[in-house]
Amino acid sequence: MPRTPITLIKPAPVVVCVGLAVFLVSGCMTPPPKAPENVCGIFEEKRSWYRAAQRARDRWKTPVGITMSFIYQESGFRANSRPERERLLGIIPWKRKSSAKGYAQAIDATWKRYVKDAGDWFPDRTNFKDAVDFVGWYNYQSQRNLGISRTDAKSLYLAYHEGWSGYRNRTHEKKAWLIEAAGQVEKRARQYQTQYLKCKKKLRRWYDFF
16 A cells, blocks of 8 residues: 555656756757848857858868758758658657758768768767768768769769769669759759858958867
8 A cells, every 4th residue: 555656656757857858958959040041141140150161161172052051951950850750550650761860960870980080079960060060071072082073062962862872873863852952952052152252251250260
């Protein structure tokens, strides 16, 4: 008899603690920019993103408009973005479709290669600075290994999505939806780059790179 109430009340604090922990973690995530279609507005709102995008450009020679367009396409600038879960029997949430995670939707294997090759201390896919550097690194590898121009946003995105082997094997040619998405990435990259060139002097601060 005395054991019954103990059994009933034990789970409650655990549920509350877990729920609180999830709430606190999600609350720490940086929200998406208020005006995602305007790269100048994004950088005015999030100065650290501007500095990170500039550093990735200088390190990997990839235009700011392209790296930002990739991140827009991959995650909508949401730090905790993940692929949807598959549904078991059409109802029960099951495994995710891939290990992609974060702003750049980098999968586990490619992220590990990036960390080994060029990553900073304790890089995190939910950290914008690390994610934008990853995109720059990946595009640099695509340029070096596949001969894609660093300004060819459409081809770079196809290689980004399909992987270097997939691009060589032209797997994207059978995916009309992907070619359309790559076209959207290219269009937004041009838009972002035009905006950026108009506002980069206004954005620059002498202390940004210290």
